[in-house]
């Protein structure tokens with residue numbers, strides 16, 4: 001991260017903590033819900049299968065920028081399926097940088113060739129070793145790892161959603177992150193139990209064990225882009241929700257925190273690490289602030 005970007009984000013954080021502000025800083029544009037996979041744990045793919053047009057996406061990016069958002073994520077569906085005529089995801093990332101966003105990231109399933117050197121981070125979903133990942137995401141592991149090896153930049157961060165199928169494969173993803181030259185780190189989430197995937201949720205005891213393993217991996221020097229000080233809050237679901245500093249826009253509709261805010265009762269069972277980490281950070285939790293500074297500066 002450039003020093004100027006760090007300075008501006010730090011200033012935002014200080015103002016938010018001191019004046020208990022609720023202004024957003026992180027925004028996500030959903031480019032499409034169309035997807036080439038239908039993963040077992042996912043409830044948001046291929047509901048409309050519409051790919052939103054370039055002018056609409058550009059308008060949504062401008063709207064987020066005017067609201068004060070400076071960290072932009074593209075998400076889906078599958079983001080690498082997005083195109084409009086000659087325009088591709090890469091054009092959107094370049095446009096976002098020109099607009100003034102300080103950090104521009106995308107989330108992908110990694111099944112298509114990865115040529116996005118302008119992105120700050122590519123969060124690439126890897127849900128375990130070959131067996132666990134393929135059990136969740138179909139037979140895609142080998143293709144993804146080949147795409148990671150051939151990527152045009154080293155801006156990839158693995159993204160693992162831990163659930164009943166892959167809870168034993170945390171070490172494997174940490175090792176894959178350490179051993180892949182284009183991968184900087186791995187970031188974890190717990191399964192968030194939408195009504196149609198409740199059976200994949202982890203118990204409190206299982207989350208405790210997962211956090212113990214992640215903590216051990218961090219201790220052994222594996223590259224993990226999460227904050228251990230948030231683990232107790234994630235295990236017990238005692239972090240504040242929703243995250244007011246995060247917004248999502250999909251087809252012109254703006255939501256605070258996530259699209260999932262409309263699912264009754266889901267926030268009380270939220271498994272997204274970023275929600276715990278950001279809400280605690282912006283409340284000025286001292287350990288979280290310290291870990292955020294050391295961890296984010298290392299990997300972003």
Ligand SMILES: C[S@@+](CC[C@H](N)C(=O)[O-])C[C@H]1O[C@@H](n2cnc3c(N)ncnc32)[C@H](O)[C@@H]1O
Pocket residue numbers: 035041042043044075076077078079107108109123124125159160161189190191192193194197271
């Ligand atoms: C919805 S996908 C969209 C981007 C891309 N298709 C992908 O798979 O990375 C974004 C991320 O959400 C995760 N995810 C989907 N459903 C989830 C759930 N119920 N709980 C936690 N993470 C979930 C996926 O594993 C993926 O890492």
Ligand code: SF4
Pocket residue numbers: 035036037038039042043044045076077078109
């Ligand atoms: S690849 Fe992403 S959007 Fe597609 S089904 Fe899997 S998690 Fe959902």
Ligand code: SF4
Pocket residue numbers: 192241242243256257258259260261262266267268270271272275
């Ligand atoms: S806190 Fe609620 S809205 Fe935010 S990500 Fe979690 S479930 Fe979704």
